[in-house]
Amino acid sequence: MDSEKGSRILLVEDEESLAVGLEYNLTSEGYEVTRAGDGRQALEILKKQTFDLIVLDVMLPYNDGFEVAEIIREDSPQLPILMLTARTASRDRIHGLEAGADDYLTKPFHLKELLLRIQGMLKRSQWYQELSRENPVFRFGKNEVNFENLICTNGRQKFRLTAHEAIILKYLIHHKGKIVSRKELLEKVWNVRSDVETRTIDNFIARLRKYFEPVPKKPIYFKSVRAAGYLFSDQ
């Protein structure tokens, strides 16, 4: 059994038959599954129990998936959230990712794809937690990043990274001095195929530059390497 097997998953889905099917398959994969039928119940369960991952439907009674994700992010910035929804519009996807989802899967989905994504998210989360335990605080220049609570300072202000921004930053720091391609970031951090739009990566890097670079247009920490990718340097 892989290390992520036995992980605790909170499944928040109001469609009874879909929830039954998902619970069966996730349990068969070796995960411990707890089910919630609406947003309010999910938040109540989260107050009492801890989980390694949340599979969260968007259209839920009481609190919808976006609200649940936002509330979760206030206390658990690192808890991986996989949003499951029938909505396919890109604005919904962006809304989901902004609310704090780490990944987004549209209905109807293939079971194998869902299981692979869950596996990938759990692996990333474990990798991130292990590295964060070793070095919870990282400093470069005037910047300080706490990878446990995701709170950062850049000499001018204090702010909080999203889970995704933190994982990208962690990945770049872990590979400092080496060129990391967009393809690699997409595959390792997003766990998606590299033929997916790579502009998403550029947007994230632009955000990191805005947070940490003294002059974002002339980066010294997050350098672009033409036709190759990005290079992090803490010097």
Added chain:
Amino acid sequence: MIRPHSFIYHIFIFVLAQIAWLVLLGIWIYRYVSNYIIFSKVDDRLSAQILSEGRNVFILVGGLILLVMVSLAMSLLFHRLIMQFNLTRLYDNFIANITHELKSPLASIQLSLETLSLHKLPRSQQQEFISMMLRDSCRLNYLINSILEIPAIEHKKIAHNYRIFQIEPLIHELILEAREQFNLSGDRIRIEGGASCECVIDRDAFRIVLNNLIDNSIKYTTGPVHIVLTLNRFAKRFTLDFSDQGIGIPVEDQKRVFEKFFRIHDQNSPNVKGTGLGLYWVREIIRYHGGKISITSKGRGKGTTFHIELPLYPISKKRHIRNLLKIARKRQDKDSFDGQ
């Protein structure tokens, strides 16, 4: 910051446009008056050549009428524009809801099929997945039919088989059917009062009305549902009060719930399923019958009462009822002709 799609934004633009028009009007009047004063000061001989009083008054009045008409046309245009925006927003809501409603059972069926093909399940579990798939396909079928029936509603074709019914036994009959369909035991739904009278009704369409109201009550009640139907007969009308103890409807939304595609987005709502068509159908069907429907709710958690009124046969709305029976006869004749 005002959002570009908000109602206030349109009002804001409209007010700005009106101010612009009024300023233009002001400038125009000011110019006219100041010219008039200047011209009055010029030699009488010259002014007689320049000014022609009658024509100028005609131009002023003509200009004012033109500006007022332009202003009215703009008001009308903005009114239509706001209506169009509201309709587009409701339509977007409908698309979002219907996408969710269609894709959720589809996702469930796909998941069940993949589960059955990936795992060797014992017979009982196989049966469970098959039952779920059947339920979901029934739900899909119902939804697709609902969407396909929108044009029928729009063209008043949903109700056509009008007949004269003793209303009280008919309601008892329809509720008995609903008990089975929604699996409601005796005390969950009961009929009070009585009404010994006749109404002209399309039985199938009226069943849609009652089923939609019952379905709504089930969806928006947090605990077990309790529905009471109170029947009454008045001089010229039959009334039916359909009450539940659900989460209620906020006062500001009570008029809008009958609008096409309208749905209330409320954190206290125990349900997110629906297309926003159910109560629209209910209102339209009642209207076709010459009746009316209204709603009262004392507030959150205090339930909802739908008040339905139907004209009595043969006392009330004679012309309308005659037309309904004529439609039914025509339909019957057409059906028997097609049958031959």
